[in-house]
Amino acid sequence: MMKSKVSVAVLAALASTAIYAQDSQSAKAKIETIEVTATKRSESIQDVPVSVTALNGEALENLGIDDFADYVEFLPNVTFQGTGPGQNEIYIRGAATTQTNISVSSVQALQPSVALYLDEQPISMQGRNLDVFATDMSRIEVLPGPQGTLFGASSQSGTVRLITNKPDHSGFSAGVDSDFAATKGGENSSTVEAFFNFTLNEDLAVRVAAYNSKQGGWIDNILNVPGEGGYIGSAVVIDRISGGVLSDPSNTPVVSPKNDSLVEDDFNDAVYSGARFGLSYIINEDWNLVVQHTQQSLETEGVFSYDPNLEGESSTNRFIPEDNDDEFGLTTWTLEGRLNKLDIVYTGGYLDRDINSTIDYTGYTNGGLFSAYYVCNHYEAATPADERCLDPTKFYKEATETSRVTHEFRINTDVENDWRITAGVFYDSQDVDTVGQFNIANTELGFFTDLARTTVGTDGINSDGGPFSSEISFVNDVSHGIDQIALFGQLEYDLTDKLTATLGARWYEIEDSYRGSTTTVDVSRRLQAFGTLDPSELAAVGLDPVAVQSAIDSGQLDVSLLDGDGVLTVDDTIFKFSLDYKASDDVLLFATYSEGFRPPVTNRVGGGLATNQAGAFENFRIPVYSLTDTLDNYELGMKGDFLDGILRVNATAFYSEISDLQTSRFDPTNISFLVFTDNVGDAEITGLDADITWLATDNLIIDAAFSLLDTELTSINPELEGIALPVGAELPYSAGFSGNLRAQYFYELPDGLTGYINGSISYTGDRLAGMNMDAYVIEDATRLIYGVGSGLEIQDEATVFDGVTYPDSNGNTFRGGRYVQKSYTISNVAFGVTNDEWKAELYIDNIFDESAILYIDTQQFTPKVVTNRPRTMGVRLSYDFF
Numbered sequence: 001m002m003k004s005k006v007s008v009a010v011l012a013a014l015a016s017t018a019i020y021a022q023d024s025q026s027a028k029a030k031i032e033t034i035e036v037t038a039t040k041r042s043e044s045i046q047d048v049p050v051s052v053t054a055l056n057g058e059a060l061e062n063l064g065i066d067d068f069a070d071y072v073e074f075l076p077n078v079t080f081q082g083t084g085p086g087q088n089e090i091y092i093r094g095a096a097t098t099q100t101n102i103s104v105s106s107v108q109a110l111q112p113s114v115a116l117y118l119d120e121q122p123i124s125m126q127g128r129n130l131d132v133f134a135t136d137m138s139r140i141e142v143l144p145g146p147q148g149t150l151f152g153a154s155s156q157s158g159t160v161r162l163i164t165n166k167p168d169h170s171g172f173s174a175g176v177d178s179d180f181a182a183t184k185g186g187e188n189s190s191t192v193e194a195f196f197n198f199t200l201n202e203d204l205a206v207r208v209a210a211y212n213s214k215q216g217g218w219i220d221n222i223l224n225v226p227g228e229g230g231y232i233g234s235a236v237v238i239d240r241i242s243g244g245v246l247s248d249p250s251n252t253p254v255v256s257p258k259n260d261s262l263v264e265d266d267f268n269d270a271v272y273s274g275a276r277f278g279l280s281y282i283i284n285e286d287w288n289l290v291v292q293h294t295q296q297s298l299e300t301e302g303v304f305s306y307d308p309n310l311e312g313e314s315s316t317n318r319f320i321p322e323d324n325d326d327e328f329g330l331t332t333w334t335l336e337g338r339l340n341k342l343d344i345v346y347t348g349g350y351l352d353r354d355i356n357s358t359i360d361y362t363g364y365t366n367g368g369l370f371s372a373y374y375v376c377n378h379y380e381a382a383t384p385a386d387e388r389c390l391d392p393t394k395f396y397k398e399a400t401e402t403s404r405v406t407h408e409f410r411i412n413t414d415v416e417n418d419w420r421i422t423a424g425v426f427y428d429s430q431d432v433d434t435v436g437q438f439n440i441a442n443t444e445l446g447f448f449t450d451l452a453r454t455t456v457g458t459d460g461i462n463s464d465g466g467p468f469s470s471e472i473s474f475v476n477d478v479s480h481g482i483d484q485i486a487l488f489g490q491l492e493y494d495l496t497d498k499l500t501a502t503l504g505a506r507w508y509e510i511e512d513s514y515r516g517s518t519t520t521v522d523v524s525r526r527l528q529a530f531g532t533l534d535p536s537e538l539a540a541v542g543l544d545p546v547a548v549q550s551a552i553d554s555g556q557l558d559v560s561l562l563d564g565d566g567v568l569t570v571d572d573t574i575f576k577f578s579l580d581y582k583a584s585d586d587v588l589l590f591a592t593y594s595e596g597f598r599p600p601v602t603n604r605v606g607g608g609l610a611t612n613q614a615g616a617f618e619n620f621r622i623p624v625y626s627l628t629d630t631l632d633n634y635e636l637g638m639k640g641d642f643l644d645g646i647l648r649v650n651a652t653a654f655y656s657e658i659s660d661l662q663t664s665r666f667d668p669t670n671i672s673f674l675v676f677t678d679n680v681g682d683a684e685i686t687g688l689d690a691d692i693t694w695l696a697t698d699n700l701i702i703d704a705a706f707s708l709l710d711t712e713l714t715s716i717n718p719e720l721e722g723i724a725l726p727v728g729a730e731l732p733y734s735a736g737f738s739g740n741l742r743a744q745y746f747y748e749l750p751d752g753l754t755g756y757i758n759g760s761i762s763y764t765g766d767r768l769a770g771m772n773m774d775a776y777v778i779e780d781a782t783r784l785i786y787g788v789g790s791g792l793e794i795q796d797e798a799t800v801f802d803g804v805t806y807p808d809s810n811g812n813t814f815r816g817g818r819y820v821q822k823s824y825t826i827s828n829v830a831f832g833v834t835n836d837e838w839k840a841e842l843y844i845d846n847i848f849d850e851s852a853i854l855y856i857d858t859q860q861f862t863p864k865v866v867t868n869r870p871r872t873m874g875v876r877l878s879y880d881f882f
Contacts, residue, residue, distance in 0.1 A: 031641060031648050031693055037141070037163070039490070040150055040422050041343075041412050046639050049502065049580035049590035051652040053077075053142040053691060053705070057165065061177070062744075062758060064830075064843065064876070066134050066191065066213060066272075069868075073762055073826070076707040076738040077144050077689045078160070081855045083866055084304035085215075085270045086131040086326040086355075090114040092144050092158030094685045094709040094734035095631060095656065098771040100127055100664040100675050106355070106400045106434040107476050108675045110626075110662050111598045115147070115155040118162045118294070121332050121349035121406060122428070124154045128355065130328060131298055133272045136195045136209035138163045144689060145633045145654060146596025149488055149504035149576045152426060156596035156631050157656075165195070166290055167205035167280035173197045174881040179213075181874025184849060185314060187216025187266040189872070203282040210275040217268035217302060218870055222310065224317045226256045227787050229310045231317055231362075231392075257319040257362055257393040268302035287337035298326040303360075305857060305864040308790040309782055313851040313867060320360040320395040328353040343412040345424075351404040358397050363860025364440055365392040366785050400434045410488075423489035428482070436476035478516030478523060482599070485509055490576070498583070504576035504594075512568040514602040518674065523604050527566030530559045530607060530624050543607055551621055556719065557607060559624050561600065568602055570628055587640040596631045598662060603676040612670040616722030623719075626677040629660045651690035658683040661713075663724075663771045666859060670723075680724050680771060681716040683731060685709065699746045706739030725771060725816075726798045733855075735765030735823070749833065758830040758843075765823045769856040773797045773816030782862045790863045792856065793820040819863060824852035826868070832876075841876040845869070 035042050045052055053075055055065070063074060072078040072090070081099070082088030089099050092114050100109040109126035116124045123130040134140070140162055147155035179191040191213040199205045224230040274296030281289045301323050307316045332349040410424025490504035515524045522541060529537035533552075535545035551557040561568045574597060580590035606624030610617040635654035642649065660679040665671065691705040711731040716724055740762035749755050769775075775794045783789050797816040827848055832841035846869065855866040 031645055031695060037161075040345075040410065041415065046588065046641065046648075046650075049500070049578055049588065049592070049637070051144050051635065051637055051650075051654075051689060053144075054139050056139040057137050060134055060137050060140065061878070063742075063760070064179075064828075064845070065140075070134070074705070074740050074742070074760070075142050076705050076740060076762075076764075077687075078142060078158075079733055079735075079738075079764075079767075081733050082127075083855070083857055083864075084268070084324070085272075085300050086298050086324060087128055088131070089127060090116060090129060090160060091733055092142070092160075093654065093656065093687055093689070093707075094711045094731055095157035095658060096731050096733040097661060097663040097680070098665075098732065100666075100677075106398065106402075106432055107436065107478055107480075108601070108604060108664070108677065110601055110664055110677055112154045113156040113596075113598055113631075115151050115159045116162075117151070117159065118330060119164055119292070119332055120334055120347040120408065121330060121351065122152065122154070122404075123330070123351060125353075125402060125432075128326075130351075130353070131272075131326070132162055132294075133211055133213065133274060133296060134162065135193045135211040135274075136165045136207075136276065138165045144652070145592070145635060145656075146574075146576075146594040146631055148574050148596040149490060149506040149594070150422070152428070152484070152486060152506070152508070154598065156598050156629075164276065164278070164292070165207065165209075166292075167207040167278045168197050169199055169202070169205045169280065169282065171199060172881075175878065177876065177878040179874055179876045181845075181872050183216060183218050183869055184871040185266075186218030186870060187269070189216045189874070190214050205280045207278040207280075208275065211272065213272040215270040215272075217266035217270075218314055219268040219302060219304065219306060220265045220315050221259065221262055221267050221302065221318050222315045223263050224257060224259050224319070229307075229786055229788050231257055231319075232785060232787055257391055259317060259319045262318065262321060264302075268300070268304050270298065270300045272296065272298050283337075286339075287335070289333070289335050291333045292331070294328075294330045296328055298324075300324045300326075303864070305855075305866040307786075308792055308863060308865050309786045309788050313865075314870070316864075318360045319362045319393045320358065322358055322360050324355070324357045326353070326355050341414050343414075344409075345412070346407075346409045348407040349405070351402070353400075353402040355398065355400040355402070358395060361394040361396040361438065361440060362392055363862060364394055366781055366861035395439050397437045398434065399436075400432065402430070402432050404428070404430045418494040420492040421489065424487075426484070426486040426488065428484040430480075430482040432480040434476060434478055434480075437472045438474040438476075439471050440473055474519045476516075476518050478514065478518075478604075481511075481513040481515075483511045498581055500580050500582075502576070502578045502580070505573060507571070507573045509569065509571035510599045512570075512599065512602060514566070514568075514604075518604060521604055521674070524566060526604075526606070527562060527602065527624075528564065529566075531562035531564045531566045533559070548607055551607075556619075556621055557624060558627070561625065568600060568625055570599055572597070572628070574630075586642070586645070587638070590637045590639075592633070592635050592637070594633045594635075596633070598629050600625045600628050601662065601677045605672050605674050605676060608672060610671040611673075617670050620671065620719060620723070622672055622676050623678055626662045627660045627679050629658060629662045629679065632657045632659075646695040648693040649690070650692075651688065653688045654686070656685040658685070660717075665772070667772075678720065679717055680713070680720060681727075682714045683711065684714050685711045685731070701744045703742040704740065706737065707735075709734050709736055725773060729797060730768055732768045732770050732818070733821070735767050738762075738764045753833055753835050756832050756834070758832070759828070761825060761827045763823070763825045764852070767821040768795060769819040769821055770858060772858070773818060774858065775817040775819045776815045778858050778861060778863060785862060792863055792865070793822060794818065795820050819856045819858065821853045821856055824850050824868075826850055826852065837882075838879045839877070843874055843876065845872045845874075847871065 039048060045054055072080050077093050079091050080088045095113050111126055112124040115122055116129050118132055143159040145158060147159040151159045174196045176194040181189045193211040195209040197207045226232045276294040278292040303322060306314055329352045334347040337344045407427045408424055413421045486506055486508040488506040492500055492502045494500050517523055526541045529541050538545040538548055574595040576594040578590055578592035580588060583589055602625045603622055605622055608622045610620040633656045635652050637652035639650045659682050661683050662677055663680045664677050666675045687709040689707050694702045696702055713725055713727055713729045716727055742760040744758050746754055746756045779789055794817040826846055828845045830841050830843035832839055849871040852868045853865055854868060857864040
C-alpha cells in the first residue's frame with residue numbers, strides 16, 4: 001500500500017544514519033545514502049572504503065543532540081573522559097591513556113589522539129577539546145582508525161567532523177527550535193535555537209544561526225560535616241604512599257575547611273550561547289567562496305562530579321567558588337573552483353580561544369611528599385607546642401589564550417577517471433599562552449611566597465604585566481607553540497571495474513617550542529641547556545652535567561630532537577594502503593593498512609631525578625620529552641544493502657599496534673611535584689565495529705550499533721618496570737562491549753498530521769580508570785581524610801613485576817589497583833506530532849534514572865565521580881518557514 005506524501009516526508013526528515021525514500025516503481029520504501037567527505041571529496045557513505053559513521057542534521061535534532069557529551073552517546077566506538085563541559089578528551093577504538101589534570105592541561109598535556117574538526121578547521125586542543133554546540137548542523141562524521149594521511153597529527157586513532165549547514169542559494173528559509181526540560185532533583189533547563197537563510201541576489205546567500213542553552217544543575221554542594229563523610233581536617237595530612245599520618249590530630253590543632261557560605265543545591269550550571277554567520281558567494285560558474293564566523297561562550301559554575309564518600313550520588317564538598325568561562329571565535333573560509341580538469345580547494349581558518357577558570361584545589365593538600373608543608377608549620381615551629389596546621393582550603397586560577405591559524409591547498413582530479421588523485425599542502429600554527437596561579441601553601445607562614453613573586457616575572461609582575469596576588473604561592477607562566485607543515489596525497493586506481501587500490505602518504509615536520517617558567521623551574525633555560533649540553537648551563541639550572549651526559553650516553557635520556565634554542569623538531573612520513581572490491585552494486589568489501597601519530601610533548605622538569613631513590617625509582621629520571629607515539633592499523637570491512645534495500649549492515653574488524661604509548665604521570669611522592677609525560681610502552685587493540693539499519697516496515701525504522709574491544713599493554717618501557725602497569729594490563733576508559741539500539745515508529749493522524757514514537761537504549765560496559773595503579777592508596781587516603789571509604793570497585797593489577805616489587809617511599813610494597821568505572825544503561829523515549837512545518841515533542845531522557853559513572857577523577861588524591869544528568873522530562877517545539 002502506498003504511503004501518504006506526508007509520511008514519506010517524515011521518514012526522510014527523521015532518519016538517523018540514512019535517508020529513507022520511496023522507490024517510485026516498486027512503491028516500497030528503501031534506504032538511501034548520505035554524502036560524506038571522509039576522503040576530502042564528496043562521496044556516498046556506502047562507496048567510501050573507510051569506516052564512517054554519520055549522523056545527519058535530522059538525526060541530531062531527532063535524538064536531541066546538542067553538546068559534546070551528546071555527540072558520543074550513540075557512537076559506541078567513541079568515548080570521552082573529562083570533568084565537565086569544555087573539559088573533555090575524545091578517544092576512539094580504545095586507544096586511550098591517562099590525560100593530564102584539567103588544572104594544568106594547557107601547560108603539560110598530551111596532544112589529542114583524535115582530531116576534532118568544525119568543517120575544514122581542526123579545533124582539537126590538549127585536554128580541553130572545543131565544546132561546540134551542535135546547532136544548525138548538516139551532519140557529524142566519525143572516522144574510526146588512523147586518518148593521519150589526510151587529516152594530520154592528531155588523527156592517530158580517528159577523526160570527528162562537525163559539518164555545518166552552509167548558506168543556501170535556493171531562497172529564503174528559517175526555523176526556530178525550543179526546548180524546556182525539568183531534571184529530577186535538579187534545576188530546569190531551556191534552549192532556544194534559530195536560523196535564517198536568505199539570498200541577497202542570485203550569487204550571494206547569507207545564513208545566520210543563533211542559540212542560547214541554559215542547562216540547569218543537579219549536583220549539590222552540601223555542608224562539610226567532619227567525621228560524617230566530610231573532610232575531617234587539615235591535621236590528617238598523610239604520606240600518600242605509606243599512609244602514615246604526618247601530623248597527629250590529638251596533639252596538633254585541627255582546622256577543617258569550611259564551606260558554610262557555599263552550600264547550594266544544583267550548583268553545576270552550564271550556559272552555551274553563540275551565533276554563526278555564513279556568506280556564500282558564487283563568483284562564476286566555476287568558482288565559489290564560503291566564509292563563516294562562529295562565536296560561542298560557555299560558562300559553567302560548580303562541578304559535574306560527586307564525592308562517593310558522601311550520601312547519595314549528587315553530593316559534593318567544595319570549598320572555593322568554581323567557574324569556567326570558555327569563549328572562542330572561529331573564522332573559516334573555503335574557496336572552491338574548477339581549473340581545466342582539476343577541482344581546486346583552498347581553505348583556512350583562524351581560531352581565538354580564551355579560558356578563565358577558578359578551581360578548588362583543596363584536594364591537593366591530601367597527598368604528596370610536600371603535603372605537610374602546604375598546611376602545617378611543623379618545620380618552622382620554634383617548639384612542639386607551636387606546631388599547628390592551618391586551613392587547607394586552596395585554589396587554582398588559570399587564564400589561557402589560544403590562537404590557531406591553518407591553511408590548506410589541495411587538488412582533486414576528475415572522479416570519473418579510472419585514477420583519482422587528492423593532493424595538497426597543509427600549514428598549522430598554534431600558540432597557547434597560560435598563566436596559572438596556585439594557592440597551595442600557607443603564604444601567611446612564608447612558604448613559597450617569595451619564589452612566586454620573583455622566579456616568575458619581576459617583583460610580583462607576571463609576563464602579561466599584571467601583578468600576582470600575595471596569596472599566590474606557585475605560578476605557571478608558559479607559552480607553548482606548535483608549527484606544522486605537511487604535504488599529503490592519495491591516489492586511487494581502478495585495477496578492474498570492481499577492484500580499486502588506494503595509496504596515501506603524508507610527510508610532516510613539526511616544531512614545538514616551550515617557553516616560560518614555573519615558580520621553581522626556568523623551563524626555557526632548562527630546554528636550551530639540554531639543546532646545547534653546555535655544562536655551565538646544565539649546572540645553572542640545577543643539573544649535574546656529568547650525570548646528565550652519562551644518562552644520555554646510556555640511552556636513559558634522549559635530547560637529540562632539541563636544537564640550541566630548546567626547540568623540538570620532528571619529521572616523518574606516514575602511509576596508507578587499501579584495496580576495495582565492489583562485490584555487487586550493493587556490497588563493498590575493503591582491506592586497509594593505515595598509520596597515525598601524536599607528536600612529542602616537552603616536560604617542564606625533564607632530566608630531573610626521582611625524589612624517591614628506593615626500589616624501582618632508583619636512578620629514575622624524568623624524560624626531557626615523551627617520544628612520538630604511533631599507531632599501525634589493519635582492518636577488514638564490509639558495507640552492504642540487503643533485502644531490496646531495506647537492510648543495511650556496515651562492519652569493520654580491526655587490529656591496531658601502538659608503539660611508545662604516551663601517558664601523563666603525576667606522582668609527587670616518588671618522582672616530582674609537577675605533572676610530566678612519558679612513554680609507557682607498546683599496546684595492541686583488537687576489535688569490531690558495526691552499525692545496522694533496518695526499515696522493518698514502511699512505518700518502523702530500527703538502528704543499531706555496537707563495538708567490541710580487547711586492549712592490552714604488550715611491553716613496558718624498561719625505565720618504568722615496577723612503576724607502570726604490567727604487561728597484559730588493559731588500556732583505560734574503553735569498554736569491552738558497548739552498543740545502542742534505536743527505534744522510530746510513525747503513524748498517520750487526521751488533518752495531514754503524523755505521529756511518531758522514538759525509543760533508544762545505549763549500553764556501556766565496565767571500564768578502568770587511568771593508567772596508574774594507585775586506587776588502593778587513594779582509598780586509604782580517602783578513609784584517613786573523610787573517615788569512610790569511597791565504596792567504588794577496584795580491580796587488582798599487580799604488586800610484583802618480574803620479581804621487582806612495586807615500592808612506596810618507605811621501601812614497602814603495596815597493592816596495585818585501578819578503579820572500575822561500572823557499566824551503565826541509558827534509555828530514552830519521545831512522543832511527537834508533526835507536519836511539513838512544525839513539530840511538537842514530549843520526551844523523557846534517562847527513563848530509569850540511571851546514575852552512570854562516566855569518569856573517576858583521582859588526581860585530587862580522593863576519587864570524584866563525574867556522572868550523567870538524572871531523569872529529565874521535557875518538551876521540544878520547532879517551526880520551519882519556507
